[in-house]
Amino acid sequence: MSRAKISLLLTALLMALVVVACGNESGEATPEPSASPEASEMPGQSDTDLESGGLVIYSGRSESLVGPIIERFEEETGIDVKVRYGGTAEMAATILEEGDRSPADIFYAQDPSGLGAVAVQGLFEELPADILERVDPRFRADDGSWVGITGRARVVVYNTDRLSPEDLPSDLWGFTDPQWKGRIGWAPTNGSFQAMVTAMRAIWGEERTREWLEGILANEPTVYENNTSIVAGVGAGEVDVGFVNHYYLYRFLAEQGESFPARNSFLPGGGPGSIVLVSGVGILKNAEHRDTAEQFVRFLLSEEAQTYFAEKTFEYPMNPAVKPYGDLPPLDSLNVPNVDLSNLTDLQGTIELLREVGALP
Amino acid sequence: MAHSSNPRLQRRTRGGRVHRPPPLRVSTALMLWVPSLTASLLVLLPLTYLALRVFSGGFAAWRLVFRPSTLEVIWNSGLLAAAVTVCSALIALPLAWLTVRTDLPGRRTWTVLVSLPLVIPSYVGAYLFIAALGPRGMVQQWLESTIGITRLPTIYGFPGALIVLTLMTYPYMYLSIRAALQGLDPSLEEAARSLGHTGWATFRRVTLPQLQPALAAGGLLVALYTLRDFGAVSLMRYNTFTRVIYVQYKSSFDRTSAAALALVLVVLTLVLLVIEARIRGRARYHRAAVGAARRAKVVRLGRWRWPALAFCASIVLLALVLPAAVLLYWLVRGWLAGEEFVSLWGPLRNSLSVSAIAALVTTAFALPIAFVEVRWPSHLSRFVERATYIGYALPGIVIALALVFFGVRFARPIYQTIWLLILAYVVLFLPQAVGAIRSSLLQVNPAVEEAARSLGRKPWEVLVYITLPLVRPGLVAAFGLVFLTTMKELPATLILGPFDFKTLATVVWGAVSEAFFARAAAPALLIILASSLPMAFFVVREETHE
Numbered sequence: 001m002s003r004a005k006i007s008l009l010l011t012a013l014l015m016a017l018v019v020v021a022c023g024n025e026s027g028e029a030t031p032e033p034s035a036s037p038e039a040s041e042m043p044g045q046s047d048t049d050l051e052s053g054g055l056v057i058y059s060g061r062s063e064s065l066v067g068p069i070i071e072r073f074e075e076e077t078g079i080d081v082k083v084r085y086g087g088t089a090e091m092a093a094t095i096l097e098e099g100d101r102s103p104a105d106i107f108y109a110q111d112p113s114g115l116g117a118v119a120v121q122g123l124f125e126e127l128p129a130d131i132l133e134r135v136d137p138r139f140r141a142d143d144g145s146w147v148g149i150t151g152r153a154r155v156v157v158y159n160t161d162r163l164s165p166e167d168l169p170s171d172l173w174g175f176t177d178p179q180w181k182g183r184i185g186w187a188p189t190n191g192s193f194q195a196m197v198t199a200m201r202a203i204w205g206e207e208r209t210r211e212w213l214e215g216i217l218a219n220e221p222t223v224y225e226n227n228t229s230i231v232a233g234v235g236a237g238e239v240d241v242g243f244v245n246h247y248y249l250y251r252f253l254a255e256q257g258e259s260f261p262a263r264n265s266f267l268p269g270g271g272p273g274s275i276v277l278v279s280g281v282g283i284l285k286n287a288e289h290r291d292t293a294e295q296f297v298r299f300l301l302s303e304e305a306q307t308y309f310a311e312k313t314f315e316y317p318m319n320p321a322v323k324p325y326g327d328l329p330p331l332d333s334l335n336v337p338n339v340d341l342s343n344l345t346d347l348q349g350t351i352e353l354l355r356e357v358g359a360l361p
Numbered sequence: 362m363a364h365s366s367n368p369r370l371q372r373r374t375r376g377g378r379v380h381r382p383p384p385l386r387v388s389t390a391l392m393l394w395v396p397s398l399t400a401s402l403l404v405l406l407p408l409t410y411l412a413l414r415v416f417s418g419g420f421a422a423w424r425l426v427f428r429p430s431t432l433e434v435i436w437n438s439g440l441l442a443a444a445v446t447v448c449s450a451l452i453a454l455p456l457a458w459l460t461v462r463t464d465l466p467g468r469r470t471w472t473v474l475v476s477l478p479l480v481i482p483s484y485v486g487a488y489l490f491i492a493a494l495g496p497r498g499m500v501q502q503w504l505e506s507t508i509g510i511t512r513l514p515t516i517y518g519f520p521g522a523l524i525v526l527t528l529m530t531y532p533y534m535y536l537s538i539r540a541a542l543q544g545l546d547p548s549l550e551e552a553a554r555s556l557g558h559t560g561w562a563t564f565r566r567v568t569l570p571q572l573q574p575a576l577a578a579g580g581l582l583v584a585l586y587t588l589r590d591f592g593a594v595s596l597m598r599y600n601t602f603t604r605v606i607y608v609q610y611k612s613s614f615d616r617t618s619a620a621a622l623a624l625v626l627v628v629l630t631l632v633l634l635v636i637e638a639r640i641r642g643r644a645r646y647h648r649a650a651v652g653a654a655r656r657a658k659v660v661r662l663g664r665w666r667w668p669a670l671a672f673c674a675s676i677v678l679l680a681l682v683l684p685a686a687v688l689l690y691w692l693v694r695g696w697l698a699g700e701e702f703v704s705l706w707g708p709l710r711n712s713l714s715v716s717a718i719a720a721l722v723t724t725a726f727a728l729p730i731a732f733v734e735v736r737w738p739s740h741l742s743r744f745v746e747r748a749t750y751i752g753y754a755l756p757g758i759v760i761a762l763a764l765v766f767f768g769v770r771f772a773r774p775i776y777q778t779i780w781l782l783i784l785a786y787v788v789l790f791l792p793q794a795v796g797a798i799r800s801s802l803l804q805v806n807p808a809v810e811e812a813a814r815s816l817g818r819k820p821w822e823v824l825v826y827i828t829l830p831l832v833r834p835g836l837v838a839a840f841g842l843v844f845l846t847t848m849k850e851l852p853a854t855l856i857l858g859p860f861d862f863k864t865l866a867t868v869v870w871g872a873v874s875e876a877f878f879a880r881a882a883a884p885a886l887l888i889i890l891a892s893s894l895p896m897a898f899f900v901v902r903e904e905t906h907e
Contacts, residue, residue: 084855090852094762228875232876254698
């Protein structure tokens with residue numbers, strides 16, 4: 001008997017779920033009062049929505065970072081924005097496969113190399129001058145195909161239980177010293193790290209970059225998957241220092257409190273270890289909603305959106321009118337080497353070098 | 362008797378007469394072959410895509426394949442796949458036997474619990490294991506405060522990858538062995554016992570050989586999953602072949618070399634398929650006698666139930682409780698730090714409905730494929746069955762990009778709708794369903810179906826009233842496997858799903874990838890909970906039927 005009851009109960013539950021699941025499929029009928037704006041609709045209707053105007057974004061930046069500001073744009077303009085979230089590489093590859101058939105109006109990428117991959121295929125339209133002028137030429141494409149929205153500084157994150165800022169060398173070369181053996185964390189598969197190595201090749205040249213990589217490898221660095229796991233590893237004391245982007249630390253501090261035992265060091269010596277990378281956007285040539293797309297890019301560079309990024313994602317605003325978060329040193333004060341981000345798209349060379357020295361599989 | 366590895370396409374019955382399958386009627390043939398061939402065309406799309414990519418790239422595409430270090434990563438991949446498969450079998454076989462054949466207390470609960478690790482995405486699983494068991498993880502923190510251990514031995518590299526992948530994939534073998542055990546004819550074992558075999562000898566010489574198709578099918582799924590896994594191996598820092606492919610996509614946006622590398626993965630898969638075909642042979646696994654199968658006698662564990670319970674508990678503890686506990690810890694920590702939580706109702710609904718539809722459609726495609734292959738074996742039917750594994754062996758991103766390529770050109774009306782996504786799931790997960798149904802179908806004596814036919818039943822009536830009820834354990838396993846793996850699927854969902862289509866897995870990914878652990882915890886826990894519901898439903902239903 002009890003079995004039958006359990007069975008009945010579970011059937012009822014499952015049915016309820018399925019009914020609820022299908023309930024919305026017919027679409028227009030019943031908007032639920034309590035549903036959060038993010039609650040997604042059942043599909044099958046997206047096709048008609050695509051034609052009904054609006055804006056289509058392929059975002060290589062995750063929803064937790066850019067979702068709120070896109071929502072704000074929708075609220076302010078009443079424009080219906082469709083977003084596809086994924087990794088920057090996956091979204092870039094998708095656009096490349098779709099070619100000029102892509103339904104996307106905008107590609108919003110986490111790093112310059114993703115934008116570069118699409119730009120090289122000539123899939124971006126040149127942005128209007130008034131947009132380009134808002135951003136320092138260092139942080140946008142030479143040909144005007146994409147523009148930076150936020151900046152991420154390369155820093156060294158260190159464990160505060162083991163080290164104080166004075167113990168750190170003034171630039172990345174210092175870490176090839178044997179005293180750092182077994183104490184370094186890095187992420188050779190990570191896009192930002194690879195962009196830094198590309199900058200090294202541009203600034204130092206091939207040979208010196210190889211020397212540095214071999215020097216670090218001789219110190220047997222611990223390999224991490226990405227910036228997040230490096231910061232976690234430094235915080236947990238698995239390693240003492242790690243090469244990362246500046247803003248991941250602040251997320252840990254926000255979630256785990258100020259006692260989280262890791263801090264950033266902006267290396268005073270400058271060089272490729274101090275480059276600033278950007279996230280950025282480009283408008284696709286075949287964009288169906290070109291005007292809206294331009295409106296959206298202008299919005300992203302507006303003070304409102306830039307303040308959001310500074311305060312919530314802890315990145316550097318590209319709009320000079322907006323101050324960076326908390327006690328972050330201002331962008332101008334960083335010893336940023338003069339390297340053109342458009343030149344950082346020669347990734348294959350970097351990958352080959354990393355493979356040759358044995359840092360990549 | 363189940364051991365004759367006669368590779369002949371025709372079966373021998375007891376008397377030694379050649380047993381020919383009855384000729385196929387045109388209507389039946391259409392009913393079976395149309396869906397089978399459609400499915401195999403679908404499955405061959407990714408292969409076509411890879412070939413197009415490689416050929417458009419010329420010889421340069423192969424440069425990466427012919428590096429000396431390629432051999433090393435292939436060896437790494439093969440070693441890991443073999444080790445994970447063996448370890449999974451060692452866990453799954455006893456679990457399946459205990460939960461099907463014995464009076465283990467709480468069998469049904471254990472059945473659900475030990476199947477659930479399947480729904481934990483491997484990259485999340487790896488994160489959780491590192492957080493718990495890493496050199497400076499939670500367990501170490503606890504040990505430091507109690508007995509002063511400052512660092513645990515590292516779990517990174519081969520051991521970590523082996524542990525995580527074993528714990529996340531053994532349910533594949535568990536579910537298929539379980540289905541096979543349920544359909545096993547006890548009379549053989551009883552005969553062996555009556556001829557003086559001990560319990561162990563009976564198991565080794567009679568039961569185990571009959572489980573071969575299930576072991577091979579489950580093992581193949583485990584091995585292929587390991588081959589194509591990216592999340593766990595990269596977090597555990599173990600260089601496998603799939604990592605090389607991903608580096609090519611992620612870092613240099615180079616789709617041509619990546620395609621060439623992926624083709625190597627296809628070749629590796631073909632090797633595994635040949636091995637599996639050798640193991641499974643062409644023996645007969647169904648009951649010899651006519652008449653209804655009886656339920657096997659329940660083995661009384663007696664005193665042995667304590668070690669048995671301890672075994673089940675330790676697996677559940679490691680594979681399910683530990684990850685869930687870390688998730689809970691993240692959730693509470695985030696909650697205390699004032700993290701806001703958003704409604705997960707939409708993603709939950711999407712996850713459940715899309716997984717249920719994918720499981721139904723995939724099972725529907727799998728049934729005719731398995732049926733044709735078992736009942737009317739031919740080179741074509743075997744090719745169709747084998748071909749289904751190709752999609753399963755490729756990394757999700759390859760399948761997704763292949764469907765982008767074809768979808769945007771030739772299937773624009775369903776591009777970026779749920780329907781193309783469902784097709785992607787079919788390509789990805791079809792072999793799970795085919796394998797499960799096939800092993801069940803092998804246990805059904807065709808004589809039963811023929812009897813029904815000779816009594817005047819139409820072919821579809823035989824299928825609906827005779828065959829389907831008899832292969833129910835296989836259908837349930839097929840549905841369950843596809844459902845559970847769809848719950849956690851990521852790359853295809855991200856790339857091919859409709860706009861703003863969120864599932865629990867994509868929400869977890871969005872949060873973990875940006876280090877918002879507290880935000881990832883709730884949806885990840887919800888994946889586990891929501892998956893346990895249909896699992897519990899099927900297990901309970903099954904038992905009430907008996």
